Amino acid sequence: MNLRKIYKNIFLIMFLSFVLSACATQTAKKVDSQIQGDVYTGTDTVEYLADGVPDRVFFATNESVLTTASRETLRKQAAWLRKSPEVTVVLEGHADERGTREYNLALGERRANSAKDYLMTYGISSSRISVISYGKERPVDPGSNPLAWSKNRRSVTVKAN
Amino acid sequence: MNKKLLLIILLISIPLKSFAVIEVDITRGNLSPLPIAISSLASSDDDKKNLKKELDIKDLGLEISEIVENNLKKSGLFNPLDKEAFLQKPDIAHLKPRFEDWALIKAQALITGKVNLQDNKLRVEFRLWDVLAGKEMLALAFTTVPKNWRRVGHIISDKVYERLTGEKGYFDTRIIYVAEEGPKTQRVKKLAIMDQDGFSTKYLTLGNELVLTPRFNPTNQMVTYLSYFKNLPRVYLLDIETGKQDVVGDFPGMTFAPRFSPDGKKIIMSFAMDGNSDIYTMDLENRIVERITNHPSIDTSPSYSPDGKHIAFNSDRSGYQQIYVMKSNGANVKRISFGNGIYGTPVWSPRGDLIAFTKLHKGKFYIGVMRINGKGERLLTENYYQEAPSWSPNGRVLIFYRETKTNSKGEGFSAKLWSIDLTGYNERLVETETDASDPSWSSLLSN
Numbered sequence: 001m002n003l004r005k006i007y008k009n010i011f012l013i014m015f016l017s018f019v020l021s022a023c024a025t026q027t028a029k030k031v032d033s034q035i036q037g038d039v040y041t042g043t044d045t046v047e048y049l050a051d052g053v054p055d056r057v058f059f060a061t062n063e064s065v066l067t068t069a070s071r072e073t074l075r076k077q078a079a080w081l082r083k084s085p086e087v088t089v090v091l092e093g094h095a096d097e098r099g100t101r102e103y104n105l106a107l108g109e110r111r112a113n114s115a116k117d118y119l120m121t122y123g124i125s126s127s128r129i130s131v132i133s134y135g136k137e138r139p140v141d142p143g144s145n146p147l148a149w150s151k152n153r154r155s156v157t158v159k160a161n
Numbered sequence: 162m163n164k165k166l167l168l169i170i171l172l173i174s175i176p177l178k179s180f181a182v183i184e185v186d187i188t189r190g191n192l193s194p195l196p197i198a199i200s201s202l203a204s205s206d207d208d209k210k211n212l213k214k215e216l217d218i219k220d221l222g223l224e225i226s227e228i229v230e231n232n233l234k235k236s237g238l239f240n241p242l243d244k245e246a247f248l249q250k251p252d253i254a255h256l257k258p259r260f261e262d263w264a265l266i267k268a269q270a271l272i273t274g275k276v277n278l279q280d281n282k283l284r285v286e287f288r289l290w291d292v293l294a295g296k297e298m299l300a301l302a303f304t305t306v307p308k309n310w311r312r313v314g315h316i317i318s319d320k321v322y323e324r325l326t327g328e329k330g331y332f333d334t335r336i337i338y339v340a341e342e343g344p345k346t347q348r349v350k351k352l353a354i355m356d357q358d359g360f361s362t363k364y365l366t367l368g369n370e371l372v373l374t375p376r377f378n379p380t381n382q383m384v385t386y387l388s389y390f391k392n393l394p395r396v397y398l399l400d401i402e403t404g405k406q407d408v409v410g411d412f413p414g415m416t417f418a419p420r421f422s423p424d425g426k427k428i429i430m431s432f433a434m435d436g437n438s439d440i441y442t443m444d445l446e447n448r449i450v451e452r453i454t455n456h457p458s459i460d461t462s463p464s465y466s467p468d469g470k471h472i473a474f475n476s477d478r479s480g481y482q483q484i485y486v487m488k489s490n491g492a493n494v495k496r497i498s499f500g501n502g503i504y505g506t507p508v509w510s511p512r513g514d515l516i517a518f519t520k521l522h523k524g525k526f527y528i529g530v531m532r533i534n535g536k537g538e539r540l541l542t543e544n545y546y547q548e549a550p551s552w553s554p555n556g557r558v559l560i561f562y563r564e565t566k567t568n569s570k571g572e573g574f575s576a577k578l579w580s581i582d583l584t585g586y587n588e589r590l591v592e593t594e595t596d597a598s599d600p601s602w603s604s605l606l607s608n
Contacts, residue, residue, distance in 0.1 A: 062481070064436070097564070100505035100519050100548045101373060101599070102418040103475065103482055105387075105394070106431065106438040106459040109415055113436030132392065133415060133433065137371060142345035142571030144545070 039067050040150035045140045049157060053080045056156040057115055061096070061149075064110040066118055074115060077157055078122035088160045091115050093133045094140075096149035101135060108133030115155040130160065183269055183291050183298075185238050185325045188584070194240040195325070197233060198268035201226045201244070202287065203252035208277035215278060215307050222251065222276045225285075228314025229272060229321070231358060232332045236322065237587035242268055255288065260295045268292050272321060276313075283307045287317050289324055299324045311360060316607055331553035332357060335603045336560065337375045337384055338578060340364060341596040345567065345574040352386060354401065357602075359592040365399065374418065374549075374599050375399075378425040381603040385409065385419040385428050396430045398445070410443045410450055418461045423469045429453070431461040440474055440491075453491040464508045464516075465489065466533070473497075473507035473516050473533075484518055486533065497535030506549055509533075512556040515583075519548040519561075528561050530583065541585045554604045557583055560591060562598040 034042035038060040047055045055077075057070035066074070081087060093112030095104035112131040120126055141148035185195050202222030204212060212221045233239035247254075248262040255273035263271050274287030286302035301320055305313060312333055319330030340353040350372050352365040365384075366372055371394075375386035384399045388406075396409040396416040410416065412432050419430040426445060431438045440453040440463045454460040458478035465472055473486050484498040484507045498504040502522030509516055510530075520527040520540065526547045529540040547563040560580045567574045576598045578591035591600075 062477075097546065098521065098524075100462070100475075100482075102431070102462045103459060103477075103505050105373075105415070105417045106433055106461050109433040109438065110436040110459065117436075131414075132394065134371075137348070137373070139346055142567055142574060143569070144566040144571075145569070148571070 056154045059153040064114045074118045088128045090158045090160045091131045092156045095136050096152045104135035108135045112155045196240045197270040198242045199230045200273045201251045202274035202276040211278045225314040229318045232318035263292045329555045333606045338597045338600040376601045377603045378421040387417045429463045462506050466509045467513045475505045510556045517550040551602045560600045
């Protein structure tokens with residue numbers, strides 16, 4: 001009788017812990033699928049300059065190196081810019097909140113410029129591109145967690161005219 | 162024989178010690194702040210009437226004594242006693258304190274004073290007394306325009322602090338900072354200036370454009386800061402009296418992280434171009450621009466040594482942000498920070514022997530100090546996010562800002578000013594009307 005009760009409890013505990021761990025892995029997976037190698041890969045905050053042309057690219061912590069996905073986005077932007085020669089753009093570079101203000105201003109500038117350089121190698125004249133850094137001043141996500149920070153480490157291409 | 166002699170000396174020196182002039186040791190965290198009685202400054206009934214007419218304050222002497230009380234208390238070195246317990250009236254105490262009455266309430270020091278109007282000027286006198294020795298330690302009288310009455314309280318605080326600690330005070334000073342309002346994703350920021358104790362706040366910009374990192378010049382009349390006016394982030398110069406603003410130099414890109422040279426003649430700052438930030442100076446008289454660093458890494462947050470001969474700055478040339486020191490012409494660049502983590506915002510102490518910094522290590526932010534060769538690192542405070550230390554003019558206190566962690570919905574953000582003693586003790590919230598960041602401490606306004 002007692003033994004049965006214990007077995008029952010053990011079974012219940014095992015069942016519950018299975019359910020709970022399943023939940024945990026699912027939320028972890030959800031975050032994982034949105035951040036790869038410290039870079040945001042989701043689409044939550046992304047807007048579109050034209051059909052199929054995302055407006056922003058994301059960076060790893062302290063980095064300004066473009067990922068494969070970022071380069072693909074920028075090639076789409078370059079193709080769109082070639083088709084619309086009257087358009088000029090501002091590249092707005094941003095950093096997350098986990099750095100000092102002054103360093104982040106420099107980092108945002110570096111990020112926007114790495115996007116600018118890539119657009120230029122795809123034939124867009126530097127006269128059509130200006131750059132501004134906002135450092136950590138304009139987060140898109142106010143959260144204090146790795147996912148929010150990854151969304152905020154970005155360079156956004158904005159139509160200027 | 163020798164032992165006997167020692168005993169005699171001890172017996173003599175013990176009673177002598179209680180008559181020694183009081184002093185306060187500020188070199189370590191003070192665990193037993195000095196009990197001090199701060200009497201209201203006395204005024205005759207006629208004087209009170211005149212002062213009320215001039216300033217619309219019922220008891221100016223009391224208000225001034227409360228400014229002194231508040232300053233000394235916040236320094237952590239003094240324990241101002243409750244006025245309710247005082248046995249002697251302010252006017253009589255100022256003439257000749259009955260020391261036994263003050264000793265009875267355990268006061269070791271006593272401040273008395275007098276305030277009245279004379280030829281439309283505020284005339285103030287005050288005395289500092291050693292209660293145990295029964296002696297006057299300091300007596301001073303001065304006049305000022307009535308609207309400066311709060312500064313009277315700060316000047317008295319500075320004089321008392323100096324007499325008792327042997328070092329200059331930091332009370333008759335101002336803080337310039339960035340006042341913040343609105344949601345985290347769309348903060349509205351204005352330049353604001355206030356007295357060191359949080360009173361007399363004035364806003365210097367309207368909030369139409371983003372402004373960051375204001376810093377005083379040595380005479381406290383000018384401020385250099387970063388403004389996004391017309392969406393062009395540039396270093397500006399503001400005359401506090403006239404409100405006149407000028408862009409500093411003619412750079413084809415973002416300039417940021419400005420500070421004055423110790424003689425006030427130059428502004429040192431970063432200039433970012435094509436993804437690279439280097440350090441430049443501009444002479445404010447002849448407008449000559451000099452490039453100080455030339456490196457493909459980010460070089461920023463420059464700060465001069467008080468003698469103007471060296472510059473501390475922060476660079477990621479080693480891969481991560483670290484602190485470097487070089488000669489003021491850019492020669493002899495030497496890395497000084499070698500601890501775990503990344504280091505930023507070096508600020509040279511007014512005494513010249515220490516550099517305050519921000520450190521990020523394992524997800525925590527620290528304010529710390531190290532010697533100018535990088536040795537002797539001491540972390541004073543740890544938090545989720547804090548940065549940008551600025552020294553009190555006597556080099557004893559640091560002010561910085563701290564931001565809170567938001568919850569999972571992104572709510573609960575705030576930015577506040579905090580201060581902490583160089584000892585690592587006496588951490589305090591500095592009250593501001595709005596949220597606040599990027600504080601810069603002025604030098605002493607008087608003397």
